[in-house]
Amino acid sequence: MRADPMPEWRPTAGVAVLRARARMLAQLRAFFAGRDVLEVETPALCNAGVTDPHLTNPATTCLLPGGHEPRRLYLQTSPEYAMKRLLAAGSGAIYQIGKAFRGGEAGRCHNPEFTLIEWYRPGLDYAAIITETAALVAEVTGRRAAEERLSYAEAFRRHAGIDPLRAALPAIRERAAAAGMDVGDPERLERDDWLDLLLSHLVAPRLGLGRPTFLTEFPASQAALARLIPGDPPVAARFELFIEGIEIANGFHELTDAGEQRRRFAEDNRRRARAGLPEMPIDERLLAALAAGLPECSGVALGFDRLVMVALGLPDLRQAIAFPTDLA
Amino acid sequence: MATYSTNEFKAGLKLLIDGDPYNILENEYVKPGKGQAFNRVRLRNLKTGRVLERTFKSGDTCEGADVVDTELQYLYTDGEFWHFMNPETFEQIAAGSTAMADAAQWLKGEETCIVTLWNGVPMAVQPPIFVTLQITDCEPGVRGDTVTGATKPAKVETGATVKVPLFVNQGETIKVDTRTGGYMSRVKE
Known part of the structure; x- marks a missing residue:
């Protein structure tokens, strides 16, 4: 055989993996069809991006009719806002299989472009959407072990030895230092950043071993687009699914209050300003849809490439996708 | 000297940390779906050889080492x-x-x-991966013994000691792999 002058043309996923992906996509579609959930498609390019300071929308420009300057458009980090506009317009239960984009995210479990499964279920509450997510994952991966439901607070007590809802900031920092985590100037991390550090280094690697773990009841400060569960302290009706230490999905019992959503977007932009990040335009069309009335619903975003990775036991996301962005 | 963002981190990049030069051995990007991203890095101190782990907030920069x-x-x-x-x-x-x-x-x-x-x-x-050195001191060779795998110590001209097969003689030149310090073969002059 001749030496290949440019071996990078080759896909990083084998044909067997591509076949498994196709089979899993067919199973997903069958799962949703069986539950009367409608498949939809929403734009990858939108006028607004996300305010979340931890996410970066890749942006591009595009000449649109009626304009003489190219418009700045954002590749979506998830189809959430457009899908909520459909829900507000009366679509009923919907799902989407599509590409999502997150700038700067690349590593063993990250690629800047990835396939996201996102679905919304009017009428399903927090417990019911977790049950449905567990059923979907069992169906598609063939991993049938019953799921574990573990609160964020309990997971931290068990694996990091602190109470994440009540511990004072110095105690959280001390815990990180005791585990040998050196992040330079500690003043630059906010409380939630420290919790993220402990979660990703100490807690997450111990979740979902042998059976899926649903991490539930996140701190209210990490509610994102989830509603709050009253209590002392209140917590967010948000969950994340972990399999073999890898985060696979994130779900919310969705916030439907337009005023509260606007406040959270504004708070995001204040955090962006503190962190020296550009402020993002707020998606007024989403807020208008929420004001018009989003039905009570729950929603989940699930990383399909990671699901393929854990289902097939692949060590790196690159082996689950044909062409990672650096070779695209 | 250039500074590098965590985006540019990869194995082999040289960083200056606390005044010492380090070589990145491994760089892992970790990020909760909706949270702060970190780069977990294993580095070797090029002065002491010691390996340490350090976590960077993603987006931070670090001075490069020349x-x-x-x-x-x-x-x-x-x-x-x-x-x-x-x-x-x-x-x-x-x-x-x-x-x-x-x-x-x-x-x-x-x-x-x-x-x-x-x-x-x-x-x-x-050093070069392979060097050829003359044996200055070893026990006399045993003719014909090329299969048993038994070895004896031999001193080479640079002073190092190499384990060689029994048939190798003083005065002969041998090829050595410096990565392992192991004998490769005899070299005919």
């Missing part, structure tokens, strides 16, 4: 320093015993070595 690998020709040792020459500029550089480490025992002169320089000062020396 560390370059150059091919230099080994000239001689005065007992305290090992002297090298750049074959293009004829500039000479002396490496101490810490930088030489195990490399010194394989060098007799004129070999091309990879010398890692930090701010122009040698930090580490890699």
Whole structure:
């Protein structure tokens, strides 16, 4: 055989993996069809991006009719806002299989472009959407072990030895230092950043071993687009699914209050300003849809490439996708 | 010196941390779906050889270390320093015993070595992967014994000791793999 002058043309996923992906996509579609959930498609390019300071929308420009300057458009980090506009317009239960984009995210479990499964279920509450997510994952991966439901607070007590809802900031920092985590100037991390550090280094690697773990009841400060569960302290009706230490999905019992959503977007932009990040335009069309009335619903975003990775036991996301962005 | 963002981190990149030069061995990007991203990095201190783990907030920057690998020709040792020459500029550089480490025992002169320089000062020396050296001292050879795999120690001209098969004789020249210090073969003059 001749030496290949440019071996990078080759896909990083084998044909067997591509076949498994196709089979899993067919199973997903069958799962949703069986539950009367409608498949939809929403734009990858939108006028607004996300305010979340931890996410970066890749942006591009595009000449649109009626304009003489190219418009700045954002590749979506998830189809959430457009899908909520459909829900507000009366679509009923919907799902989407599509590409999502997150700038700067690349590593063993990250690629800047990835396939996201996102679905919304009017009428399903927090417990019911977790049950449905567990059923979907069992169906598609063939991993049938019953799921574990573990609160964020309990997971931290068990694996990091602190109470994440009540511990004072110095105690959280001390815990990180005791585990040998050196992040330079500690003043630059906010409380939630420290919790993220402990979660990703100490807690997450111990979740979902042998059976899926649903991490539930996140701190209210990490509610994102989830509603709050009253209590002392209140917590967010948000969950994340972990399999073999890898985060696979994130779900919310969705916030439907337009005023509260606007406040959270504004708070995001204040955090962006503190962190020296550009402020993002707020998606007024989403807020208008929420004001018009989003039905009570729950929603989940699930990383399909990671699901393929854990289902097939692949060590790196690159082996689950044909062409990672650096070779695209 | 350049600074590098965590986005540019990859194995082999040289960073300056707390005044010391480090080589990145492994860089892992970790990020909760809706949270702060971190780069978890394993680094080797190029001065002490010690390996440490450090976590960077993604997006942070770190100063690069001016560390370059150059091919230099080994000239001689005065007992305290090992002297090298750049074959293009004829500039000479002396490496101490810490930088030489195990490399010194394989060098007799004129070999091309990879010398890692930090701010122009040698930090580490890699000898050629294969060197040919004459045996100056070993037990007499046992003729015909080429299969048992038994070995005996042999001292070579640079002073190093190499385990050689029983049939190898004093005065013969052998090829040695400097990465393992292992005998490869006899070399016919």
